[in-house]
Amino acid sequence: MLNSLKENFAHIFEEALIDEILEVGTLKEIKEGEKLIEIGDYVRSMPLLISGAIKILREDDNGDELLLYFLERGDTCAMTLTCCLGQTRSEIRAIAELDTTIIMIPIQKMEEWTGKYKSWRNFVFQSYHARLTEMLETIDSIAFYNMDERLVKYLQNKQKITNDSIINSTHQEIAYELHTSRVVVSRLLKKLESLGKIELYRNSIKIISL
Amino acid sequence: MLNSLKENFAHIFEEALIDEILEVGTLKEIKEGEKLIEIGDYVRSMPLLISGAIKILREDDNGDELLLYFLERGDTCAMTLTCCLGQTRSEIRAIAELDTTIIMIPIQKMEEWTGKYKSWRNFVFQSYHARLTEMLETIDSIAFYNMDERLVKYLQNKQKITNDSIINSTHQEIAYELHTSRVVVSRLLKKLESLGKIELYRNSIKIISL
DNA sequence: GTTTAATTGTAACTTTTGTTACTGCCAAAA
DNA sequence: TTTTGGCAGTAACAAAAGTTACAATTAAAC
Numbered sequence: 001m002l003n004s005l006k007e008n009f010a011h012i013f014e015e016a017l018i019d020e021i022l023e024v025g026t027l028k029e030i031k032e033g034e035k036l037i038e039i040g041d042y043v044r045s046m047p048l049l050i051s052g053a054i055k056i057l058r059e060d061d062n063g064d065e066l067l068l069y070f071l072e073r074g075d076t077c078a079m080t081l082t083c084c085l086g087q088t089r090s091e092i093r094a095i096a097e098l099d100t101t102i103i104m105i106p107i108q109k110m111e112e113w114t115g116k117y118k119s120w121r122n123f124v125f126q127s128y129h130a131r132l133t134e135m136l137e138t139i140d141s142i143a144f145y146n147m148d149e150r151l152v153k154y155l156q157n158k159q160k161i162t163n164d165s166i167i168n169s170t171h172q173e174i175a176y177e178l179h180t181s182r183v184v185v186s187r188l189l190k191k192l193e194s195l196g197k198i199e200l201y202r203n204s205i206k207i208i209s210l
Numbered sequence: 211m212l213n214s215l216k217e218n219f220a221h222i223f224e225e226a227l228i229d230e231i232l233e234v235g236t237l238k239e240i241k242e243g244e245k246l247i248e249i250g251d252y253v254r255s256m257p258l259l260i261s262g263a264i265k266i267l268r269e270d271d272n273g274d275e276l277l278l279y280f281l282e283r284g285d286t287c288a289m290t291l292t293c294c295l296g297q298t299r300s301e302i303r304a305i306a307e308l309d310t311t312i313i314m315i316p317i318q319k320m321e322e323w324t325g326k327y328k329s330w331r332n333f334v335f336q337s338y339h340a341r342l343t344e345m346l347e348t349i350d351s352i353a354f355y356n357m358d359e360r361l362v363k364y365l366q367n368k369q370k371i372t373n374d375s376i377i378n379s380t381h382q383e384i385a386y387e388l389h390t391s392r393v394v395v396s397r398l399l400k401k402l403e404s405l406g407k408i409e410l411y412r413n414s415i416k417i418i419s420l
Numbered sequence: 421g422t423t424t425a426a427t428t429g430t431a432a433c434t435t436t437t438g439t440t441a442c443t444g445c446c447a448a449a450a
Numbered sequence: 451t452t453t454t455g456g457c458a459g460t461a462a463c464a465a466a467a468g469t470t471a472c473a474a475t476t477a478a479a480c
Contacts, residue, residue, distance in 0.1 A: 058346060060354040068349070082339035085332070091346055114324075114331055121324055122295070128338045129292030135345045136268060136301055139278070142353050143389055144270040147437070170457065179353055181438055186458060202446065202457065357467065380427065391468055396428060412427065412476060 001027045004050045005103065008074050017117045021048075025103040030054075030096040037094040043083040045104040049075045052100025053161045057093040057177070066142075067154075067177035069134035070097060070161050078131035081124060084110055097161060148188050150178055155198070156210050165207045211237045214260045215313065218284050227327045231258075235313040240264075240306040247304040253293045255314040259285045262310025263371045267303040267387070276352075277364075277387035279344035280307060280371050288341035291334060294320055307371060358398050360388055365408070366420050375417040 002022060010018065030036060030052070037043060039059055047054075054071040056079070071077060071094075079092050084107040113120040141150050154174065158167050171185045178185070189205065192198045199206040212232060220228065240246060240262070247253060249269055257264075264281040266289070281287060281304075289302050294317035323330040351360050364384065368377050381395045388395070399415065402408045409416040 058349060058353075060350060062354075064354060066349070066353045078338070079342065082335060082342060085335050086339050088339070091343065115328065118325065125292060125295050128288070128342075129296050129298075132289065132292060132338075132342070132345070133301065135342070135349070139268060139276070139345070139349060139352070140270060142349070143268075143276045144272075144274060172457080182458085183439075183460085184437065186460085187437095190459075200458085382427080392428085393430090393469075394467060396430085397467095400429075410428085 001025070001103065004101065005048075008050055009048070012074075012119060012123055014117060014119045017113065017120055020109070020113070021103065021105065024109055025105050028102050028104055030100045030102065032096050032099050034096045035093065036096065037077075037080070037090050037092070039090055039093050041090045042087075043080045043090055043107075045106050046080050046084060046110060047077055047102040047104055049073055050101040050103060052102075053097040054094050054100060055097045055177075057095065058091070059093060064179055065093075065176045066179040068092065068138050069131070070157070072161065075130070076123075076127050078127050081110070081127065147178070147180055147184060148191070151185065151188050152192070152210055154178060155205065155207060159207050159210075167205045167207065168203060169205065170203055211235070211313065214311065215258075218260055219258070222284075222329060222333055224327060224329045227323065227330055230319070230323070231313065231315065234319055235315050238312050238314055240310045240312065242306050242309050244306045245303065246306065247287075247290070247300050247302065249300055249303050251300045252297075253290045253300055253317075255316050256290050256294060256320060257287055257312040257314055259283055260311040260313060262312075263307040264304050264310060265307045265387075267305065268301070269303060274389055275303075275386045276389040278302065278348050279341070280367070282371065285340070286333075286337050288337050291320070291337065357388070357390055357394060358401070361395065361398050362402070362420055364388060365415065365417060369417050369420075377415045377417065378413060379415070380413055 004027075005018060005021060005025075009021075013021070025048070027050075028047075036047070036054065049071055051073055054077075056068045056071065056077070058066045058068050060066075077094065079090065082088070083090055114124060141153060145153070151174070154177070155167060158169070159165055171189065172182045175182045175185045189198065189200060192210075193200050197208055197210055199208060214237075215228060215231060215235075219231075223231070235258070237260075238257075246257070246264065259281055261283055264287075266278045266281065266287070268276045268278050270276075287304065289300065292298070293300055324334060351363060355363070361384070364387070365377060368379070369375055381399065382392045385392045385395045399408065399410060402420075403410050407418055407420055409418060
């Protein structure tokens, strides 16, 4: 744990804090597709992302989903922060997008460290800032862009997160995350293919240039 | 300033903090429609809302707007918080929805107080939580609801904020904030009127029951 | 009082998105 | 091998939202 922690957080956290994290944190491996947090859950520990990626989803009353953003190496879940402190239930669902490693911090420490370590405070504030910014980008996407542009953004994002120009998703899965229908996704993907920007295969999409 | 501060924040902040706020904060009156923050601005002080309401808007590359949420009495601007700390430019525009009174806190104090006062930390975290929640509601609206439902929510919200069942807005103004066209707003408002839920006048809308 | 500009109402039309239905294809299971 | 179920392609249609155009009304400016 020490190495992975230092690699990702040494330049952010002061040494005493690193030591404390090592003391109370527990390492957790999550397989791709595994659920970390469900809507309505009480959250009792806070994740620090060491490797992999986690997707954060919102759901409406009908069970329809919408992808909000991804968490990556060095990130933490701002929603969890506030849930912990405010003792409220989770508003979102968190699912591992890739095989992921996290360090779990008990929430009691949260409160303690925000008083004690300036580097921790900065980290927490920066996390909030990053998440707010990503939420704004999500809002931009759905408010200001058409579905074809949203789809392109989605594919670009996915490529960046997985670091792979082949995306292993079905049209239906993409449709869920963009909150549209499979037929619409198929239609738009076909158009991108005819423009030579992607190639379509069963269960996967190869990105040529977007 | 002392009275208005105590009225709104006495139950949140410890006394020593109240004293400090009185020392360094400056009272500011803002007229309805006046702009507080423009997109791209560097923000050098943080507002505590004493009375009135402020609307927070997002804009896209074409200059199209979208209402994100309102700030009310007892709120602060989470965006500003992160802008101050991170030294980044504002992602949003803030305009007084009503005549509004705020206390401006210099940003240097922010950092100091988060280390010093637990009540301040809690206030800041709660603000973040509230704003994230409101952003989620905004996302829900635009992702999961049709324009007719969004319009109803908008009117309800406006009624709540202004505490007045008469809304003094033109259809064009509403269209801007919902990021749609005037014709669409007129159409949907007319439908609501024919259902007996509102009454339409020039420059104003009377809410009967929504 | 007349002119001007802003506001609202409405029709007709287009575009975008969503829905239904059916097809062929492929891969895993029986 | 045959069957089954999931996946993708496509047409035809429906609904929602956006656009253009113009008329009628009201308020403000001259």
